[in-house]
Amino acid sequence: MPEENQTDLSMIVGALKTRDHNPTVYRCPNGHAYIIGECGRPYTVSKCNQCNATKGGQGHQATAGNTTDDGQDRSKTGHILGLADQRPLVAIPERSMSPSVCAIIRMMTHMSMLLGAKQNPQVSTFLTFN
Numbered sequence: 310m311p312e313e314n315q316t317d318l319s320m321i322v323g324a325l326k327t328r329d330h331n332p333t334v335y336r337c338p339n340g341h342a343y344i345i346g347e348c349g350r351p352y353t354v355s356k357c358n359q360c361n362a363t364k365g366g367q368g369h370q371a372t373a374g375n376t377t378d379d380g381q382d383r384s385k386t387g388h389i390l391g392l393a394d395q396r397p398l399v400a401i402p403e404r405s406m407s408p409s410v411c412a413i414i415r416m417m418t419h420m421s422m423l424l425g426a427k428q429n430p431q432v433s434t435f436l437t438f439n
């Protein structure tokens with residue numbers, strides 16, 4: 310999934326944390342994560358590398374709209390496989406996988422979603438393309 314992974318953020322913060330450093334995850338006004346090291350409180354202002362919004366702060370006060378991360382998973386529901394009727398009829402290679410491997414993985418993913426939706430119909434409302 311293209312979304313950031315909350316577990317990855319927690320692992321990064323955990324790896325950076327020491328007795329003298331308290332890395333803290335913040336969110337820019339548009340929800341993009343960034344980490345402030347050392348004391349974990351903002352003391353410089355810069356631009357978000359994803360949306361160019363102001364991030365950080367001064368005097369240990371976050372700039373308006375910037376907040377500490379609450380640890381909640383912000384992944385969108387749904388999938389990124391694309392709509393079946395808009396996919397090309399030929400298999401397309403992705404990353405270093407062959408076209409056949411991609412087609413098989415795509416088919417198994419769709420079959421898993423179908424089986425899950427059949428057993429738990431309420432889940433089908435989340436199986437939307439994002």
Ligand SMILES: [Zn+2]
Binds near residue numbers: 337340
């Ligand atoms: Zn941003």
